[in-house]
Amino acid sequence: MTAFAPELLAWYRQNKRSLPWRDHPDPYAVWISEIMLQQTRVDTVIPYFERWMAKFPTVEVLARADEQAVLNLWEGLGYYSRARNLHRAAKLLVEEHDAQLPEDTKNLMKLPGIGRYTAAAISSMAFGHDAAALDGNIRRVYARIFNVEEALGTTQAEKIFWSLAEDYLPKGDAGDYNQALMDLGATICMPRNPLCESCPISQDCEAYQLDIQDMRPVPKVKKAVPHHVHTAAVIVEDGRVLLAQRPSKGLLGGMWEFPNGRVDGDPAEGLADVIDKGFKLNVEIMNLLVEVRHAYTHFKVTEYVFRCKLIRSSQKVNLRWVSLDELDDYPMGKIDRQIARKLSSPPENEES
DNA sequence: TACCCGTGGAC
DNA sequence: TGTCCAAGGGT
Numbered sequence: 001m002t003a004f005a006p007e008l009l010a011w012y013r014q015n016k017r018s019l020p021w022r023d024h025p026d027p028y029a030v031w032i033s034e035i036m037l038q039q040t041r042v043d044t045v046i047p048y049f050e051r052w053m054a055k056f057p058t059v060e061v062l063a064r065a066d067e068q069a070v071l072n073l074w075e076g077l078g079y080y081s082r083a084r085n086l087h088r089a090a091k092l093l094v095e096e097h098d099a100q101l102p103e104d105t106k107n108l109m110k111l112p113g114i115g116r117y118t119a120a121a122i123s124s125m126a127f128g129h130d131a132a133a134l135d136g137n138i139r140r141v142y143a144r145i146f147n148v149e150e151a152l153g154t155t156q157a158e159k160i161f162w163s164l165a166e167d168y169l170p171k172g173d174a175g176d177y178n179q180a181l182m183d184l185g186a187t188i189c190m191p192r193n194p195l196c197e198s199c200p201i202s203q204d205c206e207a208y209q210l211d212i213q214d215m216r217p218v219p220k221v222k223k224a225v226p227h228h229v230h231t232a233a234v235i236v237e238d239g240r241v242l243l244a245q246r247p248s249k250g251l252l253g254g255m256w257e258f259p260n261g262r263v264d265g266d267p268a269e270g271l272a273d274v275i276d277k278g279f280k281l282n283v284e285i286m287n288l289l290v291e292v293r294h295a296y297t298h299f300k301v302t303e304y305v306f307r308c309k310l311i312r313s314s315q316k317v318n319l320r321w322v323s324l325d326e327l328d329d330y331p332m333g334k335i336d337r338q339i340a341r342k343l344s345s346p347p348e349n350e351e352s
Numbered sequence: 353t354a355c356c357c358g359t360g361g362a363c
Numbered sequence: 364t365g366t367c368c369a370a371g372g373g374t
Contacts, residue, residue: 033370034370035370035371036370037369037370037371038369038370038371038372039357039358039359039368039369039370039371039372040358040359040360040369040370041359041360041361041368041369041370042369042370043360043361044359044360044361044369045370076358076359076360077358077359078357078358078359078360079357079358079359079371079372080357080358081357081372081373082357082371082372085372085373112372112373113371113372113373114372115371115372115373116371116372117370117371117372118370118371118372121370133370135369135370135371136368136369136370136371137369137370138370153354155353178370179370182370185370186369186370191367191368191369192362192363192367219367222367223354223355250356250357251356251357251358252357252358253357333358333359334358334359334360
């Protein structure tokens with residue numbers, strides 16, 4: 001049935017990447033790595049994984065940790081709901097499951113942050129169960145092997161991919177098989193310029209036989225990325241700076257930032273709009289900067305503009321004066337951390 | 353279902 | 364500099 005599974009598994013056992021969470025029997029480590037790896041590259045994850053396991057080595061330690069400490073360790077990885085969900089799930093496990101991860105996909109998926117892919121990955125890799133996993137790599141590999149013409153993301157394509165994953169899963173080798181497909185996708189069957197000459201299963205690959213690898217998978221149509229300008233206030237007084245905590249859900253949930261508001265028109269003209277979100281500002285005295293937010297993803301500071309002073313704030317926003325040498329204790333997104341670092345370190349001569 | 357959610361590397 | 368996109372999940 002599985003024409004290519006033996007070749008794939010043989011290739012994997014010879015060529016598998018050496019990764020910190022591999023060849024460890026600890027389901028907790030597998031869980032942490034899988035969450036970190038969601039939409040995130042291996043090279044980016046490795047240092048975070050090492051720091052995490054040193055600081056939160058077990059489910060119990062994680063459950064007892066402070067959420068701000070968890071977010072602090074996650075800072076820079078992105079998709080911060082993953083960290084909040086890990087923390088919540090750890091508490092749930094301690095309270096209701098004797099701090100043990102479930103072995104089956106159904107119960108794994110009851111935990112926050114674990115969906116169909118992650119449940120299958122944990123069940124197969126950590127517990128050796130026959131669970132079919134499907135991620136971006138595996139979709140691409142199957143799309144090429146079987147010349148799937150449906151566009152990624154469509155309901156029909158999802159049906160096809162999950163059926164392929166289920167049908168071709170070799171019983172007893174699910175963990176290695178899933179990882180083999182992912183390693184193949186990451187090192188051989190890459191999105192662009194795949195190394196088909198080095199592929200152990202190119203003879204089974206329809207797209208390769210047709211020489212249309214570049215056309216598979218068929219990409220999904222993407223929406224244009226929204227673009228907003230925010231004006232943020234950097235208010236320093238007596239060696240302290242004013243920070244605001246973001247709401248616990250949504251973009252950068254629970255993290256800290258410099259008070260800011262969206263500016264619709266000219267950033268300079270629109271400074272008063274910082275008053276949005278409950279901030280009252282006197283535009284005469286304070287340090288302001290303009291920040292460009294590309295969608296919810298890429299952030300960039302464009303210029304420092306004004307000086308003004310905080311007059312009052314609403315009760316709805318959690319504000320705190322923080323001394324400059326304590327800024328590292330407050331989890332922030334990329335852009336606010338850049339600003340914070342400039343505050344706590346003396347300015348260099350014309351940095352590039 | 354479509355949209356929201358970060359960041360950095362490759363090209 | 365712009366574009367793509369990477370071991371997805373939640374809503």
